[in-house]
Amino acid sequence: MVESEAQTDEWVLRLRDTQLQGAALQELRKVLLRGLSRAFNGKGGGESFCEDVAQDTLIRILEKLDQFSGRSKFTTWAMSIAVRIGTSQFRRKMFKDVSINSLGDEENMKFEFADEDQVSPEDLEDRRSIVETLRSLIETSLTDKQKQATQAILGGMPVEEIASRTDSNRNAVYKLIHDARMRLKQGLESSGYSAEDVLSAFA
Amino acid sequence: MLNKEQITTLLQFVASVTPDKISCDACLDLVPELAESQLGNRPLTEVLEDVQNHIDNCPCCAKEYETFLEALHAIAEE
Numbered sequence: 001m002v003e004s005e006a007q008t009d010e011w012v013l014r015l016r017d018t019q020l021q022g023a024a025l026q027e028l029r030k031v032l033l034r035g036l037s038r039a040f041n042g043k044g045g046g047e048s049f050c051e052d053v054a055q056d057t058l059i060r061i062l063e064k065l066d067q068f069s070g071r072s073k074f075t076t077w078a079m080s081i082a083v084r085i086g087t088s089q090f091r092r093k094m095f096k097d098v099s100i101n102s103l104g105d106e107e108n109m110k111f112e113f114a115d116e117d118q119v120s121p122e123d124l125e126d127r128r129s130i131v132e133t134l135r136s137l138i139e140t141s142l143t144d145k146q147k148q149a150t151q152a153i154l155g156g157m158p159v160e161e162i163a164s165r166t167d168s169n170r171n172a173v174y175k176l177i178h179d180a181r182m183r184l185k186q187g188l189e190s191s192g193y194s195a196e197d198v199l200s201a202f203a
Numbered sequence: 204m205l206n207k208e209q210i211t212t213l214l215q216f217v218a219s220v221t222p223d224k225i226s227c228d229a230c231l232d233l234v235p236e237l238a239e240s241q242l243g244n245r246p247l248t249e250v251l252e253d254v255q256n257h258i259d260n261c262p263c264c265a266k267e268y269e270t271f272l273e274a275l276h277a278i279a280e281e
């Protein structure tokens with residue numbers, strides 16, 4: 001099903017028309033459910049999860065209809081809203097009982113080198129030295145919030161979940177972590193370790 | 204205690220970062236256009252290059268974009 005420009009316009013017209021809206025919503029719901037089932041069923045989001053997300057999406061689409069720019073097909077835009085709502089609900093469900101701890105916590109800052117695979121003493125020394133540099137950079141150049149958010153995202157927690165636990169928002173948490181990564185990367189570079197050096201030492 | 208795998212993940216996370224001009228919200232607003240450009244093999248505009256760059260930097264938007272593409276494939280099949 002490739003949607004033409006005329007079909008995109010038709011979706012918008014039908015959803016704005018009180019007479020035609022009901023049937024259009026029914027049709028759109030089916031399209032959304034098809035996409036949501038494929039996207040979430042394999043991840044553990046079942047049928048009722050997808051139904052709820054589709055319902056929430058239809059409401060959101062009616063609210064946001066004036067913001068549809070027409071720069072993509074209507075169903076592509078609608079699907080993006082559905083996936084956004086679905087992802088956020090799915091992540092909330094998955095991480096509901098997970099708390100966050102900080103990269104700065106002493107326990108988390110210990111690095112274990114036991115059972116090294118076949119690595120020459122020189123390479124092992126490189127690794128130790130990179131890790132030691134990183135440890136001291138984390139200690140000296142990151143704020144507590146940056147340490148906490150970076151640890152959480154490395155543990156697999158999504159940014160919006162970190163945000164909800166730290167009274168923040170997704171954009172701000174992303175920026176906090178991005179700034180921390182840039183600072184650590186620049187710090188490693190100033191200490192003589194390029195990104196390539198780091199990646200190849202731990203390849 | 205971080206084991207070698209976790210240290211490697213942390214170092215890769217640090218070493219792979221690049222400057223990023225846009226936020227998660229701005230990225231997610233523009234993924235419909237990015238997906239259609241990529242699926243239609245059209246060259247990316249400068250703004251869409253920025254969106255792709257954000258996705259390369261942001262693990263959460265990257266996963267969400269992957270999910271979105273799966274959903275788009277499903278609705279295109281009908």
Ligand SMILES: [Zn+2]
Binds near residue numbers: 174226227228257263
């Ligand atoms: Zn993002």
